[in-house]
Amino acid sequence: MADESEAQPYILVVDDNEQNRALARATLELEDYAVELAKNGEEGLRAFTERTPDCVLLDVRMPVMDGFETCRRMRALPGGADVPIIFLTASRDVDTFDRAQSCGADDFVTKPVQPTEMVLRVQAAMKVRRLDATNKEYFELVRRQRDDLMRLQLQKERLSSFVVHDLKNPVSSIDLLAQLLQRDKKLPAEARGTADAIRVEVASLLRLILNLLDINKSEEGQLAVAIAPLDVPALAASVLETTQVRARAKEIELTSDLGGVEVLAADRDLIRRVLENLLENALRYAPNGSRVSLSTMAHADEIELRVADQGKGVPENMRDGIFERFVQLDSGDRTAPRTGRGLGLTFCRLVVEAHGGRIYVEDAAPGAVFCIRLPRRE
Numbered sequence: 001m002a003d004e005s006e007a008q009p010y011i012l013v014v015d016d017n018e019q020n021r022a023l024a025r026a027t028l029e030l031e032d033y034a035v036e037l038a039k040n041g042e043e044g045l046r047a048f049t050e051r052t053p054d055c056v057l058l059d060v061r062m063p064v065m066d067g068f069e070t071c072r073r074m075r076a077l078p079g080g081a082d083v084p085i086i087f088l089t090a091s092r093d094v095d096t097f098d099r100a101q102s103c104g105a106d107d108f109v110t111k112p113v114q115p116t117e118m119v120l121r122v123q124a125a126m127k128v129r130r131l132d133a134t135n136k137e138y139f140e141l142v143r144r145q146r147d148d149l150m151r152l153q154l155q156k157e158r159l160s161s162f163v164v165h166d167l168k169n170p171v172s173s174i175d176l177l178a179q180l181l182q183r184d185k186k187l188p189a190e191a192r193g194t195a196d197a198i199r200v201e202v203a204s205l206l207r208l209i210l211n212l213l214d215i216n217k218s219e220e221g222q223l224a225v226a227i228a229p230l231d232v233p234a235l236a237a238s239v240l241e242t243t244q245v246r247a248r249a250k251e252i253e254l255t256s257d258l259g260g261v262e263v264l265a266a267d268r269d270l271i272r273r274v275l276e277n278l279l280e281n282a283l284r285y286a287p288n289g290s291r292v293s294l295s296t297m298a299h300a301d302e303i304e305l306r307v308a309d310q311g312k313g314v315p316e317n318m319r320d321g322i323f324e325r326f327v328q329l330d331s332g333d334r335t336a337p338r339t340g341r342g343l344g345l346t347f348c349r350l351v352v353e354a355h356g357g358r359i360y361v362e363d364a365a366p367g368a369v370f371c372i373r374l375p376r377r378e
Protein backbone atom coordinates (compact mmCIF):
# COMPACT_ATOMS: atom_id res chain seq x y z
CA MET A 1 0.00 0.00 0.00
CA ALA A 2 1.12 3.53 -0.62
CA ASP A 3 1.99 5.75 2.30
CA GLU A 4 -1.37 6.74 3.74
CA SER A 5 -0.11 9.81 5.53
CA GLU A 6 -0.02 11.60 2.19
CA ALA A 7 -2.35 12.18 -0.69
CA GLN A 8 -2.43 9.38 -3.23
CA PRO A 9 0.98 9.51 -4.95
CA TYR A 10 0.85 10.16 -8.65
CA ILE A 11 3.10 8.20 -11.04
CA LEU A 12 3.73 9.08 -14.67
CA VAL A 13 4.64 6.14 -16.92
CA VAL A 14 6.19 6.96 -20.31
CA ASP A 15 6.61 3.96 -22.60
CA ASP A 16 5.80 3.39 -26.27
CA ASN A 17 4.94 -0.26 -25.73
CA GLU A 18 1.27 -0.72 -24.97
CA GLN A 19 1.75 -3.95 -23.01
CA ASN A 20 4.39 -2.37 -20.80
CA ARG A 21 2.11 0.57 -20.09
CA ALA A 22 -0.79 -1.70 -19.22
CA LEU A 23 1.40 -3.80 -16.93
CA ALA A 24 2.77 -0.73 -15.18
CA ARG A 25 -0.73 0.68 -14.67
CA ALA A 26 -2.09 -2.60 -13.30
CA THR A 27 0.89 -3.04 -10.97
CA LEU A 28 0.91 0.50 -9.62
CA GLU A 29 -2.87 0.88 -9.29
CA LEU A 30 -2.92 -2.26 -7.16
CA GLU A 31 -0.70 -0.35 -4.75
CA ASP A 32 -3.11 2.58 -4.72
CA TYR A 33 -1.05 4.92 -6.82
CA ALA A 34 -2.69 7.27 -9.29
CA VAL A 35 -1.23 6.49 -12.72
CA GLU A 36 -0.98 8.52 -15.90
CA LEU A 37 0.28 6.90 -19.11
CA ALA A 38 2.14 8.53 -22.00
CA LYS A 39 3.18 6.94 -25.30
CA ASN A 40 6.32 8.98 -25.94
CA GLY A 41 8.52 11.71 -24.54
CA GLU A 42 6.47 14.56 -25.93
CA GLU A 43 3.24 13.28 -24.39
CA GLY A 44 5.15 12.61 -21.20
CA LEU A 45 6.35 16.21 -20.99
CA ARG A 46 2.84 17.50 -21.59
CA ALA A 47 1.46 15.34 -18.78
CA PHE A 48 4.33 16.43 -16.54
CA THR A 49 3.54 20.12 -17.12
CA GLU A 50 -0.15 19.62 -16.39
CA ARG A 51 0.53 17.98 -13.07
CA THR A 52 3.93 17.38 -11.46
CA PRO A 53 4.20 13.66 -10.72
CA ASP A 54 5.67 12.14 -7.55
CA CYS A 55 7.70 9.72 -9.65
CA VAL A 56 8.34 9.05 -13.35
CA LEU A 57 8.96 5.67 -14.99
CA LEU A 58 10.68 6.30 -18.28
CA ASP A 59 11.40 3.96 -21.18
CA VAL A 60 14.58 4.64 -23.17
CA ARG A 61 13.86 3.83 -26.77
CA MET A 62 10.74 5.63 -27.97
CA PRO A 63 9.70 7.33 -31.19
CA VAL A 64 9.27 11.13 -31.33
CA MET A 65 11.47 11.80 -28.30
CA ASP A 66 13.61 9.22 -26.51
CA GLY A 67 13.91 8.75 -22.78
CA PHE A 68 17.21 10.62 -22.41
CA GLU A 69 15.92 13.80 -24.02
CA THR A 70 12.64 13.54 -22.12
CA CYS A 71 14.51 13.20 -18.84
CA ARG A 72 16.72 16.19 -19.58
CA ARG A 73 13.68 18.37 -20.40
CA MET A 74 11.72 17.17 -17.37
CA ARG A 75 14.61 18.16 -15.15
CA ALA A 76 14.39 21.70 -16.55
CA LEU A 77 10.64 22.04 -15.88
CA PRO A 78 9.32 23.74 -12.72
CA GLY A 79 9.54 21.13 -9.96
CA GLY A 80 11.36 18.78 -12.30
CA ALA A 81 14.70 18.83 -10.52
CA ASP A 82 13.29 16.97 -7.52
CA VAL A 83 11.04 14.35 -9.06
CA PRO A 84 12.48 10.82 -8.95
CA ILE A 85 12.96 9.52 -12.50
CA ILE A 86 13.47 5.79 -12.97
CA PHE A 87 14.66 4.46 -16.30
CA LEU A 88 13.22 1.16 -17.42
CA THR A 89 15.16 -0.26 -20.30
CA ALA A 90 15.67 -3.42 -22.28
CA SER A 91 19.19 -2.31 -23.20
CA ARG A 92 21.40 -3.65 -20.49
CA ASP A 93 24.62 -1.96 -21.53
CA VAL A 94 27.13 0.51 -20.18
CA ASP A 95 26.42 3.22 -22.74
CA THR A 96 22.71 3.32 -21.94
CA PHE A 97 23.51 3.33 -18.23
CA ASP A 98 25.99 6.19 -18.62
CA ARG A 99 23.60 8.26 -20.69
CA ALA A 100 20.79 7.69 -18.19
CA GLN A 101 23.11 8.84 -15.40
CA SER A 102 24.26 11.91 -17.24
CA CYS A 103 20.75 13.14 -17.98
CA GLY A 104 19.76 12.88 -14.34
CA ALA A 105 18.20 9.44 -13.78
CA ASP A 106 17.66 8.39 -10.17
CA ASP A 107 17.51 4.69 -10.88
CA PHE A 108 18.08 2.29 -13.73
CA VAL A 109 16.09 -0.94 -14.02
CA THR A 110 16.53 -3.46 -16.80
CA LYS A 111 13.53 -5.14 -18.39
CA PRO A 112 11.81 -7.49 -17.97
CA VAL A 113 10.77 -5.93 -14.66
CA GLN A 114 8.95 -7.99 -12.06
CA PRO A 115 5.89 -6.16 -10.69
CA THR A 116 7.19 -6.39 -7.10
CA GLU A 117 10.49 -4.91 -8.14
CA MET A 118 8.77 -2.05 -9.94
CA VAL A 119 6.78 -1.20 -6.82
CA LEU A 120 9.83 -1.43 -4.57
CA ARG A 121 11.89 0.85 -6.78
CA VAL A 122 9.12 3.43 -6.97
CA GLN A 123 8.64 3.35 -3.19
CA ALA A 124 12.37 3.61 -2.57
CA ALA A 125 12.82 6.50 -5.00
CA MET A 126 10.00 8.48 -3.38
CA LYS A 127 11.25 7.79 0.14
CA VAL A 128 14.71 9.07 -0.73
CA ARG A 129 13.27 12.44 -1.73
CA ARG A 130 11.84 12.79 1.78
CA LEU A 131 15.08 12.02 3.65
CA ASP A 132 16.69 14.74 5.79
CA ALA A 133 20.03 16.22 4.75
CA THR A 134 22.27 13.83 6.72
CA ASN A 135 20.45 10.72 5.60
CA LYS A 136 20.45 12.00 2.08
CA GLU A 137 24.22 12.28 2.23
CA TYR A 138 24.52 8.68 3.40
CA PHE A 139 22.14 7.60 0.73
CA GLU A 140 24.08 9.41 -1.99
CA LEU A 141 27.25 7.68 -0.85
CA VAL A 142 25.66 4.25 -1.02
CA ARG A 143 24.07 5.12 -4.32
CA ARG A 144 27.38 6.15 -5.84
CA GLN A 145 28.85 2.85 -4.73
CA ARG A 146 25.89 0.97 -6.16
CA ASP A 147 26.20 2.81 -9.46
CA ASP A 148 29.92 2.09 -9.65
CA LEU A 149 29.22 -1.59 -9.07
CA MET A 150 26.45 -1.62 -11.63
CA ARG A 151 28.76 0.02 -14.13
CA LEU A 152 31.49 -2.51 -13.50
CA GLN A 153 29.03 -5.35 -13.84
CA LEU A 154 27.76 -3.99 -17.15
CA GLN A 155 31.30 -3.53 -18.39
CA LYS A 156 32.11 -7.09 -17.43
CA GLU A 157 29.06 -8.36 -19.27
CA ARG A 158 30.02 -6.36 -22.34
CA LEU A 159 33.56 -7.67 -22.27
CA SER A 160 32.52 -11.27 -21.94
CA SER A 161 29.95 -11.04 -24.68
CA PHE A 162 32.53 -9.38 -26.97
CA VAL A 163 35.03 -12.09 -26.21
CA VAL A 164 32.56 -14.84 -26.84
CA HIS A 165 31.20 -13.28 -30.05
CA ASP A 166 34.59 -12.38 -31.38
CA LEU A 167 35.98 -15.83 -30.71
CA LYS A 168 33.26 -17.65 -32.54
CA ASN A 169 34.23 -16.62 -36.07
CA PRO A 170 38.00 -17.14 -35.94
CA VAL A 171 37.55 -20.47 -34.19
CA SER A 172 35.11 -21.59 -36.89
CA SER A 173 37.66 -20.50 -39.52
CA ILE A 174 40.36 -22.59 -37.88
CA ASP A 175 38.06 -25.58 -38.21
CA LEU A 176 37.48 -24.88 -41.91
CA LEU A 177 41.22 -24.56 -42.49
CA ALA A 178 41.86 -27.85 -40.69
CA GLN A 179 39.20 -29.46 -42.89
CA LEU A 180 41.03 -28.18 -45.97
CA LEU A 181 44.22 -29.82 -44.70
CA GLN A 182 42.40 -33.09 -44.11
CA ARG A 183 41.24 -33.07 -47.71
CA ASP A 184 44.75 -32.59 -49.11
CA LYS A 185 45.63 -35.98 -50.56
CA LYS A 186 49.35 -35.19 -50.60
CA LEU A 187 49.43 -34.53 -46.86
CA PRO A 188 51.70 -36.93 -44.92
CA ALA A 189 49.87 -39.18 -42.44
CA GLU A 190 51.42 -37.46 -39.43
CA ALA A 191 50.25 -34.03 -40.53
CA ARG A 192 46.81 -35.46 -41.20
CA GLY A 193 46.78 -36.72 -37.61
CA THR A 194 47.63 -33.21 -36.45
CA ALA A 195 44.77 -31.77 -38.50
CA ASP A 196 42.42 -34.31 -36.88
CA ALA A 197 43.68 -33.29 -33.46
CA ILE A 198 43.17 -29.60 -34.26
CA ARG A 199 39.58 -30.29 -35.22
CA VAL A 200 38.90 -32.17 -31.97
CA GLU A 201 40.24 -29.29 -29.88
CA VAL A 202 38.42 -26.70 -31.97
CA ALA A 203 35.13 -28.60 -31.60
CA SER A 204 35.57 -28.54 -27.86
CA LEU A 205 36.32 -24.82 -27.84
CA LEU A 206 33.35 -24.06 -30.07
CA ARG A 207 31.11 -26.12 -27.83
CA LEU A 208 32.22 -24.00 -24.87
CA ILE A 209 31.73 -20.70 -26.72
CA LEU A 210 28.28 -21.65 -27.98
CA ASN A 211 27.22 -22.95 -24.56
CA LEU A 212 28.19 -19.62 -23.03
CA LEU A 213 26.43 -17.62 -25.73
CA ASP A 214 23.21 -19.57 -25.38
CA ILE A 215 23.24 -19.55 -21.59
CA ASN A 216 23.54 -15.76 -21.77
CA LYS A 217 20.79 -15.55 -24.35
CA SER A 218 18.53 -17.70 -22.23
CA GLU A 219 19.13 -15.47 -19.20
CA GLU A 220 18.03 -12.51 -21.28
CA GLY A 221 14.96 -14.45 -22.37
CA GLN A 222 16.25 -14.55 -25.93
CA LEU A 223 17.02 -18.20 -26.57
CA ALA A 224 14.98 -18.85 -29.70
CA VAL A 225 13.83 -22.43 -30.15
CA ALA A 226 12.88 -23.32 -33.73
CA ILE A 227 10.71 -26.41 -33.53
CA ALA A 228 10.59 -28.46 -36.73
CA PRO A 229 10.42 -32.17 -37.62
CA LEU A 230 13.79 -33.70 -36.86
CA ASP A 231 15.04 -36.98 -38.30
CA VAL A 232 16.39 -38.69 -35.16
CA PRO A 233 18.45 -41.54 -36.73
CA ALA A 234 20.10 -39.10 -39.16
CA LEU A 235 20.93 -36.67 -36.38
CA ALA A 236 22.28 -39.48 -34.17
CA ALA A 237 24.45 -40.81 -37.00
CA SER A 238 25.91 -37.41 -37.71
CA VAL A 239 26.57 -36.63 -34.02
CA LEU A 240 28.20 -40.02 -33.52
CA GLU A 241 30.38 -39.46 -36.55
CA THR A 242 31.72 -36.16 -35.24
CA THR A 243 32.39 -37.72 -31.82
CA GLN A 244 34.14 -40.76 -33.27
CA VAL A 245 37.65 -39.27 -33.42
CA ARG A 246 37.54 -38.45 -29.75
CA ALA A 247 36.22 -41.92 -28.89
CA ARG A 248 38.97 -43.59 -30.89
CA ALA A 249 41.61 -41.63 -29.02
CA LYS A 250 40.38 -43.28 -25.80
CA GLU A 251 39.58 -46.60 -27.47
CA ILE A 252 35.99 -46.17 -26.42
CA GLU A 253 33.37 -48.06 -28.36
CA LEU A 254 30.49 -45.81 -29.42
CA THR A 255 27.23 -47.65 -30.00
CA SER A 256 23.67 -46.64 -30.75
CA ASP A 257 20.24 -48.16 -30.44
CA LEU A 258 17.61 -45.97 -32.03
CA GLY A 259 14.64 -48.29 -31.65
CA GLY A 260 11.33 -46.98 -32.80
CA VAL A 261 11.94 -43.23 -32.86
CA GLU A 262 12.03 -41.72 -36.30
CA VAL A 263 10.88 -38.15 -36.02
CA LEU A 264 10.87 -35.66 -33.19
CA ALA A 265 9.52 -32.13 -33.17
CA ALA A 266 12.45 -30.13 -31.84
CA ASP A 267 15.16 -27.61 -32.63
CA ARG A 268 17.71 -29.55 -34.62
CA ASP A 269 20.75 -27.42 -33.91
CA LEU A 270 20.08 -27.14 -30.18
CA ILE A 271 19.32 -30.86 -29.69
CA ARG A 272 22.42 -31.75 -31.67
CA ARG A 273 24.52 -29.64 -29.33
CA VAL A 274 22.84 -31.16 -26.28
CA LEU A 275 23.81 -34.62 -27.54
CA GLU A 276 27.33 -33.42 -28.34
CA ASN A 277 27.70 -32.10 -24.80
CA LEU A 278 26.41 -35.33 -23.25
CA LEU A 279 28.61 -37.51 -25.46
CA GLU A 280 31.62 -35.36 -24.80
CA ASN A 281 31.01 -35.72 -21.06
CA ALA A 282 30.58 -39.49 -21.40
CA LEU A 283 33.86 -39.74 -23.30
CA ARG A 284 35.64 -37.40 -20.94
CA TYR A 285 34.50 -38.99 -17.70
CA ALA A 286 34.59 -42.67 -18.75
CA PRO A 287 37.73 -44.82 -18.66
CA ASN A 288 39.72 -45.87 -21.70
CA GLY A 289 38.46 -48.99 -23.43
CA SER A 290 34.89 -48.70 -22.08
CA ARG A 291 31.63 -48.34 -23.97
CA VAL A 292 29.39 -45.31 -24.52
CA SER A 293 25.94 -45.64 -26.01
CA LEU A 294 23.29 -43.35 -27.43
CA SER A 295 19.80 -44.76 -27.47
CA THR A 296 16.25 -43.59 -28.02
CA MET A 297 12.92 -44.86 -26.79
CA ALA A 298 9.34 -43.93 -27.53
CA HIS A 299 6.95 -43.55 -24.57
CA ALA A 300 3.26 -42.70 -24.64
CA ASP A 301 3.64 -38.90 -24.40
CA GLU A 302 7.37 -38.50 -24.58
CA ILE A 303 10.45 -39.37 -26.56
CA GLU A 304 13.46 -40.37 -24.51
CA LEU A 305 17.09 -39.93 -25.51
CA ARG A 306 19.73 -41.61 -23.36
CA VAL A 307 23.50 -41.29 -23.23
CA ALA A 308 25.11 -43.98 -21.08
CA ASP A 309 28.71 -44.56 -20.07
CA GLN A 310 30.67 -46.93 -17.86
CA GLY A 311 32.54 -44.34 -15.82
CA LYS A 312 32.30 -43.44 -12.14
CA GLY A 313 28.76 -42.17 -12.42
CA VAL A 314 27.35 -39.21 -10.47
CA PRO A 315 26.86 -39.55 -6.69
CA GLU A 316 23.20 -39.40 -5.72
CA ASN A 317 23.49 -36.14 -3.78
CA MET A 318 24.94 -34.38 -6.83
CA ARG A 319 22.42 -35.50 -9.41
CA ASP A 320 20.60 -32.17 -9.34
CA GLY A 321 23.60 -30.00 -8.58
CA ILE A 322 25.62 -30.87 -11.67
CA PHE A 323 23.09 -29.08 -13.86
CA GLU A 324 23.90 -25.79 -12.15
CA ARG A 325 26.31 -23.34 -13.73
CA PHE A 326 30.03 -23.91 -13.04
CA VAL A 327 29.43 -27.03 -10.95
CA GLN A 328 32.06 -29.68 -11.50
CA LEU A 329 32.66 -32.77 -9.39
CA ASP A 330 36.13 -33.29 -8.04
CA SER A 331 37.72 -35.90 -10.24
CA GLY A 332 39.94 -36.95 -7.35
CA ASP A 333 42.81 -37.02 -9.80
CA ARG A 334 44.86 -33.98 -8.83
CA THR A 335 47.40 -34.54 -11.59
CA ALA A 336 44.81 -34.28 -14.35
CA PRO A 337 44.22 -30.76 -15.70
CA ARG A 338 40.75 -29.40 -15.03
CA THR A 339 39.16 -29.32 -18.41
CA GLY A 340 35.85 -27.69 -19.19
CA ARG A 341 33.99 -25.06 -17.25
CA GLY A 342 30.92 -26.74 -15.82
CA LEU A 343 28.59 -25.14 -18.37
CA GLY A 344 27.73 -28.11 -20.59
CA LEU A 345 24.93 -29.54 -18.48
CA THR A 346 23.57 -26.06 -17.69
CA PHE A 347 23.20 -25.51 -21.41
CA CYS A 348 21.58 -28.96 -21.85
CA ARG A 349 19.02 -28.29 -19.16
CA LEU A 350 18.11 -24.84 -20.53
CA VAL A 351 17.55 -26.28 -23.98
CA VAL A 352 15.57 -29.30 -22.81
CA GLU A 353 13.37 -27.14 -20.58
CA ALA A 354 12.85 -24.65 -23.39
CA HIS A 355 11.38 -27.60 -25.31
CA GLY A 356 9.05 -28.35 -22.39
CA GLY A 357 11.06 -31.44 -21.49
CA ARG A 358 13.28 -32.57 -18.63
CA ILE A 359 16.77 -33.94 -18.20
CA TYR A 360 18.12 -36.02 -15.34
CA VAL A 361 20.85 -38.47 -14.56
CA GLU A 362 20.46 -42.07 -13.43
CA ASP A 363 22.86 -44.64 -12.13
CA ALA A 364 23.97 -47.16 -14.74
CA ALA A 365 25.81 -49.18 -12.06
CA PRO A 366 28.54 -48.65 -13.03
CA GLY A 367 28.38 -45.39 -14.95
CA ALA A 368 25.96 -42.57 -15.60
CA VAL A 369 22.95 -42.41 -17.90
CA PHE A 370 21.81 -38.96 -18.90
CA CYS A 371 18.14 -39.11 -19.90
CA ILE A 372 16.25 -36.51 -21.84
CA ARG A 373 12.48 -36.66 -22.06
CA LEU A 374 10.90 -34.46 -24.69
CA PRO A 375 7.15 -34.13 -25.15
CA ARG A 376 5.77 -35.66 -28.32
CA ARG A 377 4.13 -33.03 -30.47
CA GLU A 378 1.84 -34.62 -33.00
Ligand SMILES: Nc1ncnc2c1ncn2[C@@H]1O[C@H](COP(=O)(O)OP(=O)(O)OP(=O)(O)O)[C@@H](O)[C@H]1O
Pocket residue numbers: 208277281282285286309311312313314322327328329330339340341342343344345346368
Ligand atom coordinates in the same frame (compact mmCIF):
# COMPACT_ATOMS: atom_id res chain seq x y z
N1 LIG B 1 29.05 -38.79 -17.79
C1 LIG B 1 29.49 -38.30 -16.64
N2 LIG B 1 30.05 -39.10 -15.69
C2 LIG B 1 30.47 -38.60 -14.52
N3 LIG B 1 30.43 -37.29 -14.18
C3 LIG B 1 29.90 -36.46 -15.07
C4 LIG B 1 29.41 -36.89 -16.35
N4 LIG B 1 28.94 -35.82 -17.01
C5 LIG B 1 29.15 -34.77 -16.21
N5 LIG B 1 29.72 -35.13 -15.06
C6 LIG B 1 30.08 -34.25 -13.93
O1 LIG B 1 29.26 -33.11 -14.01
C7 LIG B 1 30.08 -31.91 -14.08
C8 LIG B 1 29.37 -30.88 -14.91
O2 LIG B 1 29.32 -31.27 -16.28
P1 LIG B 1 29.27 -30.16 -17.40
O3 LIG B 1 29.16 -30.82 -18.72
O4 LIG B 1 28.24 -29.17 -17.01
O5 LIG B 1 30.68 -29.41 -17.24
P2 LIG B 1 32.13 -29.88 -17.66
O6 LIG B 1 32.06 -31.11 -18.49
O7 LIG B 1 32.94 -29.95 -16.41
O8 LIG B 1 32.63 -28.63 -18.51
P3 LIG B 1 32.07 -28.10 -19.94
O9 LIG B 1 31.55 -26.75 -19.66
O10 LIG B 1 33.25 -28.09 -20.83
O11 LIG B 1 31.02 -29.05 -20.40
C9 LIG B 1 31.40 -32.39 -14.67
O12 LIG B 1 32.45 -31.54 -14.28
C10 LIG B 1 31.53 -33.77 -14.06
O13 LIG B 1 32.08 -33.67 -12.76
Ligand SMILES: [Mg+2]
Pocket residue numbers: 277280281340343344345
Ligand atom coordinates in the same frame (compact mmCIF):
# COMPACT_ATOMS: atom_id res chain seq x y z
MG1 LIG C 1 30.72 -31.10 -20.14
